[in-house]
Amino acid sequence: MPRAAVKKRAYHHGDLRRALLEAALAIVASAGPSALTIRDVARRVGVSQAAPYHHFADKDALLAAVAQEGFVAFTAALVAGRARGGTKVAARLRELGAAYVAFAVANPSALRVMFGGAVCISDHPTLKQTADGAFAVLLESMLEGQKAGVLRRGDPSELALLAWSMLHGLAMLWLDGALHGPTGAPVDVEQLARKASDAIVRGLSG
Amino acid sequence: MPRAAVKKRAYHHGDLRRALLEAALAIVASAGPSALTIRDVARRVGVSQAAPYHHFADKDALLAAVAQEGFVAFTAALVAGRARGGTKVAARLRELGAAYVAFAVANPSALRVMFGGAVCISDHPTLKQTADGAFAVLLESMLEGQKAGVLRRGDPSELALLAWSMLHGLAMLWLDGALHGPTGAPVDVEQLARKASDAIVRGLSG
DNA sequence: ACCTGAACACCGTTCAAGT
DNA sequence: ACCTGAACACCGTTCAAGT
Numbered sequence: 001m002p003r004a005a006v007k008k009r010a011y012h013h014g015d016l017r018r019a020l021l022e023a024a025l026a027i028v029a030s031a032g033p034s035a036l037t038i039r040d041v042a043r044r045v046g047v048s049q050a051a052p053y054h055h056f057a058d059k060d061a062l063l064a065a066v067a068q069e070g071f072v073a074f075t076a077a078l079v080a081g082r083a084r085g086g087t088k089v090a091a092r093l094r095e096l097g098a099a100y101v102a103f104a105v106a107n108p109s110a111l112r113v114m115f116g117g118a119v120c121i122s123d124h125p126t127l128k129q130t131a132d133g134a135f136a137v138l139l140e141s142m143l144e145g146q147k148a149g150v151l152r153r154g155d156p157s158e159l160a161l162l163a164w165s166m167l168h169g170l171a172m173l174w175l176d177g178a179l180h181g182p183t184g185a186p187v188d189v190e191q192l193a194r195k196a197s198d199a200i201v202r203g204l205s206g
Numbered sequence: 207m208p209r210a211a212v213k214k215r216a217y218h219h220g221d222l223r224r225a226l227l228e229a230a231l232a233i234v235a236s237a238g239p240s241a242l243t244i245r246d247v248a249r250r251v252g253v254s255q256a257a258p259y260h261h262f263a264d265k266d267a268l269l270a271a272v273a274q275e276g277f278v279a280f281t282a283a284l285v286a287g288r289a290r291g292g293t294k295v296a297a298r299l300r301e302l303g304a305a306y307v308a309f310a311v312a313n314p315s316a317l318r319v320m321f322g323g324a325v326c327i328s329d330h331p332t333l334k335q336t337a338d339g340a341f342a343v344l345l346e347s348m349l350e351g352q353k354a355g356v357l358r359r360g361d362p363s364e365l366a367l368l369a370w371s372m373l374h375g376l377a378m379l380w381l382d383g384a385l386h387g388p389t390g391a392p393v394d395v396e397q398l399a400r401k402a403s404d405a406i407v408r409g410l411s412g
Numbered sequence: 413a414c415c416t417g418a419a420c421a422c423c424g425t426t427c428a429a430g431t
Numbered sequence: 432a433c434c435t436g437a438a439c440a441c442c443g444t445t446c447a448a449g450t
Contacts, residue, residue, distance in 0.1 A: 013414085034240065034324065039442065048416045050445080055414095059443070115382070117322050118240065122383055161385065161393075162376075162402050166368070169375025176321070177328055179367065187367075196368050203409030219433085245423065254435045256426080261433095265424070 017055040019045045024066050029109040033118035038062065063119040064127050070110035071130040077103045078137045089148045090201050093141055097167050097197030101189050104171035112175060115168070138164055145201070152206040163200045170196055223261040225251045230272050235315040239324040244268065269325040270333050276316035277336040283309045284343045295354045296407050299347055303373050303403030307395050310377040318381060321374070344370055351407070358412040369406045376402055 013019065023044040027036050038059050039049045056062040081099020085092030104111045113119060114131075121131050139160040145151035151159060170193055173179050179187045219225065229250040233242050244265050245255045262268040287305020291298030310317045319325060320337075327337050345366040351357035357365060376399055379385050385393045 016414085032323070037442065038444090049443090050417080051415060053444070112323070115378075117238070117318070117382065120383075158398070158401070161379070161398065162372070162405055165375035165379055165402060166372045167375065168379060169371035169373065170368075172321075172378060173367070173371055173374060176323065177326075192364070192367065195364070196371060199368055199409030200405065201409075202411075203405030203407075205408075222433085243423065244425090255424090256436080257434060259425070 013045070013047060013051075016045065016047065016051065020052055020055060020062065021066055021069065024062055025109050025113075028066075028113060033063070033112055033116055036063070036118075060119060060123070063113055064124045066110070067114045067119050067121070068124075068127050068130055070107065070114045071127070071134055073107070073110070074103055074114070075130070075134040075137060078134060082137070082141060089141075089145050089150045090198070093145065093163075093201055094194050094197040096138070096141055097163075097193045097200075098190050100167040101171050101174065101193035104174060105189060108175055111171065115172065116175075135160065135164065145204075146206075149206055150201065151204050159204050162204065163197075166196050166200050167193065219251070219253060219257075222251065222253065222257065226258055226261060226268065227272055227275065230268055231315050231319075234272075234319060239269070239318055239322050242269070242324075266325060266329075269319055270330045272316070273320045273325050273327070274330075274333050274336055276313065276320045277333070277340055279313070279316070280309055280320070281336070281340040281343060284340060288343070288347060295347075295351050295356045296404070299351065299369075299407055300400050300403040302344070302347055303369075303399045303406075304396050306373040307377050307380065307399035310380060311395060314381055317377065321378065322381075341366065341370065351410075352412075355412060356407065357410050365410050368410065369403075372402050372406050373399065 020041055023041045024036060026044070027040060036059075038052050041062070042049045042052050045051075052062065056065060077099050078096055081102070082092045082096040084099075085095035119127075121128050139157060142151060142156045142159045142163065146153060146156060146159075170189065174187075174189045179189060179192075226247055229247045230242060232250070233246060242265075244258050247268070248255045248258050251257075258268065262271060283305050284302055287308070288298045288302040290305075291301035325333075327334050345363060348357060348362045348365040348369065352359060352362060352365075376395065380395045385395060385398075
């Protein structure tokens, strides 16, 4: 069992980088990105306060790495969601929207790091590219819609931007807890995301 | 000239509270909310590091006060924008949307504090109430739209939530700098906001 | 190659003491 | 009533030194 062999706690950590990323996500989950401290991350992993600097240039780089992994998973979730919509364009867009918000619900911490302003995406070229990849999924879908005659003609990236705004706004408002009725009762966001997608398709129809 | 009389720099600051709020906004404008430091705010105003604590319980309270003023101005801007739309419901909603984004463009720092996650709205009852007031403007407009038969029947707060998501998402994406074409060319967001509002009206029409 | 200990220049916050 | 000075327990980051 090589698994156990790897387990020996030694001077050198098995995969410190990975452990740091996970600890960071755990802290964000329990206290928000602003409470994230590199010293705390190190402490949780059981390593000295200086150790993280051998894997990340600084705190910002650590957050960027968390966001990077988030965007990769996010893009996959969008693609998978869209596929669940089958062959009809409107259904594909509806499920893509549902997947967007479902990801937010399932990974609030990741989304907070990705879009919460704690890390400036354009400061990190690789991250920017990955984030653009997620946007590209939406853009493709808009092109699909135009080709099928379901969406109006014109600049597809403008359509994508409007659809993105809708879903992004919904996800962010949910993260901020703004989506609770006066009674404090939570809303079924995923269902709301489907309605939002339908509204977008109608609103941007040809 | 009583103005000059007030100007004497004394042990007591004229209106330290106001000065602190303005300095805070200036810091956010130049370096973002995460860079805001109570010591720096005090330094800029020329007061000891402990002085702010006589006006705000802590850093969070200072940020909440900034957000509070932001929401008051924001609500006024939404109401004024909507009025510019005249009497036709669709035009009123279009201008409300334009005003939303125009406020973001004119007051990026305020918006960042209001919605950037640096302050948790629901932690501050007064702030929550004021923020709800802004949402109420949108809700009223949806009711107007339903009464005029322009918007579909059903829960008006759901319609408002969807419209809010669209505008909020657009404003946030703009703040995050996500609205730059591949060339880096900026988009006319305010115009985009009008298109967004029109899409919402179409998408949520009866 | 990877990690630690100690150090430096910062923070938020408190509190007795000043005006 | 409002403000300061000094203090405490924290941070981010660096760097020589250890394994």
